[in-house]
Amino acid sequence: MKVISTNIGNPTPIVWNGKQTTTGIFKYPVKEPLRLETESVANDTIADRKVHGGVFKACYLFSSNHYPYWKEKYPHLDWDWGMFGENLTIEGLDETKLKIGSIYKLGSALVQITQPREPCFKLGIRFQSQEILKEFIDHGFPGTYIRILEVGQVTTGDMMELVEESKSSLTTQAFYKLLFSKEKIAEHLKLAIANDALPSGKRERLEKWL
Numbered sequence: 459m460k461v462i463s464t465n466i467g468n469p470t471p472i473v474w475n476g477k478q479t480t481t482g483i484f485k486y487p488v489k490e491p492l493r494l495e496t497e498s499v500a501n502d503t504i505a506d507r508k509v510h511g512g513v514f515k516a517c518y519l520f521s522s523n524h525y526p527y528w529k530e531k532y533p534h535l536d537w538d539w540g541m542f543g544e545n546l547t548i549e550g551l552d553e554t555k556l557k558i559g560s561i562y563k564l565g566s567a568l569v570q571i572t573q574p575r576e577p578c579f580k581l582g583i584r585f586q587s588q589e590i591l592k593e594f595i596d597h598g599f600p601g602t603y604i605r606i607l608e609v610g611q612v613t614t615g616d617m618m619e620l621v622e623e624s625k626s627s628l629t630t631q632a633f634y635k636l637l638f639s640k641e642k643i644a645e646h647l648k649l650a651i652a653n654d655a656l657p658s659g660k661r662e663r664l665e666k667w668l
Contacts, residue, residue: 520547
């Protein structure tokens with residue numbers, strides 16, 4: 459897997475339900491390396507730290523392989539890397555193979571796969587349609603957040619190389635489907651609850667389904 463683009467965003471004012479707020483989802487490519495820190499990407503904007511940033515959402519990765527699909531659905535948009543609010547656009551990132559808890563070398567940083575991105579209204583604002591929320595869920599390729607085990611820098615052209623594969627068989631896509639399905643697969647629930655690469659609060663909520 460290869461880093462195609464490094465992206466950051468500035469605080470952008472938006473209006474939602476009659477109230478003004480800000481968002482950092484309008485990411486754009488930068489030539490400078492990104493510094494992956496413990497709870498965020500240096501110089502990036504995190505408007506709402508209740509749902510973004512933190513140890514389990516320090517940096518967001520999305521696959522360049524999925525861009526053609528979305529470009530065809532939304533051809534009127536001004537397309538560039540960072541459209542999904544990702545800090546790193548990765549060539550070859552495959553959610554059907556990416557295991558939650560696996561550890562990778564990414565530039566000079568050491569990172570761990572944590573949880574998939576769950577879309578909110580700000581993605582709809584970026585795409586000028588709230589319909590993308592359901593489409594994004596149904597498509598099943600949400601990208602992934604990572605935990606930063608060792609702080610480091612990442613630049614375009616760097617490789618994302620597997621260091622230690624997770625002992626769990628739970629993939630990013632399987633967990634994503636688990637989150638949104640009305641009928642939960644018991645085996646997947648057990649795998650998620652036992653995986654400490656996921657935040658404890660999320661695992662505790664899933665326990666209620668068993």
